[in-house]
Amino acid sequence: MTSTTASERTRHAAGRSVAAVALAALLGLSLDMCGGAAASRPPESPSAAPTGGAYPSETKSVQGQPSEEPTPSAAPPAAAATSPGDASSGARAREAARAELARAQRDLETANSDCAAACRALASMERATDHLCALAGDSDDQSRCDDARRKVLAARERVRSTCGSCQ
């Protein structure tokens, strides 16, 4: 049996990290929408993330973002002084950004789950085909072997193009 525990953990860790990057992008967008003090936040993100671009550091900078969210709330008083409409439109923009983030997160989780299922199925398909072809004797069996190999190749390409590597 092929062990894929480490690869599955890696794949899911990568999935979480991509979700974290999406979170950072959308939070940055929402902070920009807030304006004011938020303008000083984005430059901190690149400095928080090491040049190596390690996901854990990016995650940390993302985790730091929510705690920074309250800071933009210092902006509203100044914004409110200018126009109540600006504050409500800012709130709507933040809500829209949150909803978009939630959708992106769900899509990422679904995609990761689908790819994990496809990779598992592909591995089983490959094993079955190997055993089938090892048993193939007459021409009918050989036809089944050839057909199975074609299916595996097509499935492998499908998985590769959608999910990348399974390992």
Place this chain on the structure above:
Amino acid sequence: MKTTSLYVLAVAGVCALAACRNEGTPSGCPAADTSAAPIDAPVMAFLSAARALHHEADVHESTGDLEGASAALARLVALPAPAAVEVDEVLADAHARLAELGLRRGDLATGEREVRAGLDHAQGATYFRGHLLEVEGRIEEARASTFADAGRGPEAAQARARAIALLDEAVSVQEQVIQKALGTTDGGTHDVDHGK
């Protein structure tokens, strides 16, 4: 082990759902899908026990103790099982693993019995059914080899033909699983019935 990771995923997913429900606000949690059935405590308990027993089986298997691994998995499939899709999947997978262990020990009768039990929990084109068919095909392959070694040609040919049919069915099922998972609408899908 890949099977342990399957349950780590399942239990992690279940725990994540529970954590989200326990929070005062849904912030940070995926939006609730009100159309989906909630995972209740008995199911969560079963999944947790299953993960622990798979891990125990992993430990035994890592030392070459296939009997010990089988004993742990036998306890898993004997657990009181709440009615849930996740539970059926866990049981199907556990029976498949038991069948593979039987195959590795040369106990083909146990392997076949476990496949049969697993198929009761795996209907339709799912990975779990495909995997069980794959294992059964490999069991028949081993049976064919045993017959051939014993000079029982006709039985060997019969077992070999059955092995090929099962493995071919497994390929078709997994092809459908991949198409379903990745949204492919290619042809080549067909329903196959399992039967002797």
